Amino acid sequence: MSDSVPSPLVEFQHVTFAYPGATGDRVILNDVTLSVPRGKVTALMGASGGGKTTVLRLIGGQQKAKSGEVLFDGREVGRLSQTELYAARRRMGMLFQFGALFTDLSVFDNVAFPLREHTSLTEELIRDIVLMKLNAVGLRGARDLMPSEVSGGMARRVALARAIVLDPELIMYDEPFAGLDPISLGTAAQLIRQLNDTLGITSIVVSHDLEETFRIADKVIILANGGIAAQGTPEEVLHSTDPLVHQFVNALAEGPVQFHYPGPSEADDFGSQASVGKEKRP
Numbered sequence: 001m002s003d004s005v006p007s008p009l010v011e012f013q014h015v016t017f018a019y020p021g022a023t024g025d026r027v028i029l030n031d032v033t034l035s036v037p038r039g040k041v042t043a044l045m046g047a048s049g050g051g052k053t054t055v056l057r058l059i060g061g062q063q064k065a066k067s068g069e070v071l072f073d074g075r076e077v078g079r080l081s082q083t084e085l086y087a088a089r090r091r092m093g094m095l096f097q098f099g100a101l102f103t104d105l106s107v108f109d110n111v112a113f114p115l116r117e118h119t120s121l122t123e124e125l126i127r128d129i130v131l132m133k134l135n136a137v138g139l140r141g142a143r144d145l146m147p148s149e150v151s152g153g154m155a156r157r158v159a160l161a162r163a164i165v166l167d168p169e170l171i172m173y174d175e176p177f178a179g180l181d182p183i184s185l186g187t188a189a190q191l192i193r194q195l196n197d198t199l200g201i202t203s204i205v206v207s208h209d210l211e212e213t214f215r216i217a218d219k220v221i222i223l224a225n226g227g228i229a230a231q232g233t234p235e236e237v238l239h240s241t242d243p244l245v246h247q248f249v250n251a252l253a254e255g256p257v258q259f260h261y262p263g264p265s266e267a268d269d270f271g272s273q274a275s276v277g278k279e280k281r282p
């Protein structure tokens, strides 16, 4: 059998996940099947609260699927022993929203932290690795600065250097562009693409920024209403005729994905004469 396409690094097979709620379980993912190809940049997009971060947490084993399988490199994450799970997590880098740095450690020591914590490498080797990673994000010269002395965009890059310092096979970015100005955003996006290709890693990017994300992604997965509305190349997704996807790529507030988090009706909260969002005239 010829098998030239490598197996995906991450696969979800019929995954259902719910958070317990006061009035019963709240289903966040319902029978979700998706795959993340090796060596590629996969974007995970969808309306706020749609479960994107939950997908990352299921991959990292911080949450467990209610049913279905979450596979990392062919092994079911939910069935790993504690030791195996830690070993799997060391193969994953995670960069959460603002990638908080330790404020009392220099840029260098921030990046060195995982190496000192998880390896017994000599300080000499640590120095070389840290400077190599800082070089990869263009900040070798900033090694002695404290986090309070770097800009937001630079801090993001330091956090990125720290996330790749243990040479992960998979790197998960949760909203890496949040709060960045357009120029830093473009740089950050290019950096994600470049690191993916030069380090030969697999990247998952959760993002709300359609333009930049579609530009750097090889694959786009759109989550909506607990399921997958689309998955394919950016081109395929852009031309999807699915109304959910159309709403999303055209950033429409009204459509099959509801803007409002489920809750009491406006009439319940504001009375039957409510006209929320409309200014009252004096």
Ligand SMILES: Nc1ncnc2c1ncn2[C@@H]1O[C@H](COP(=O)(O)OP(=O)(O)OP(=O)(O)O)[C@@H](O)[C@H]1O
Residues within 6 Å of the ligand: 019, 020, 028, 046, 047, 048, 049, 050, 051, 052, 053, 054, 055
């Ligand atoms: N620990 C928790 N306990 C209960 N509910 C949670 C918990 N974490 C998240 N949720 C709920 O699960 C849903 C999905 O959350 P998640 O963070 O995965 O969404 P998201 O797509 O990443 O959203 P955003 O784009 O706004 O970051 C949300 O409605 C949220 O309120």
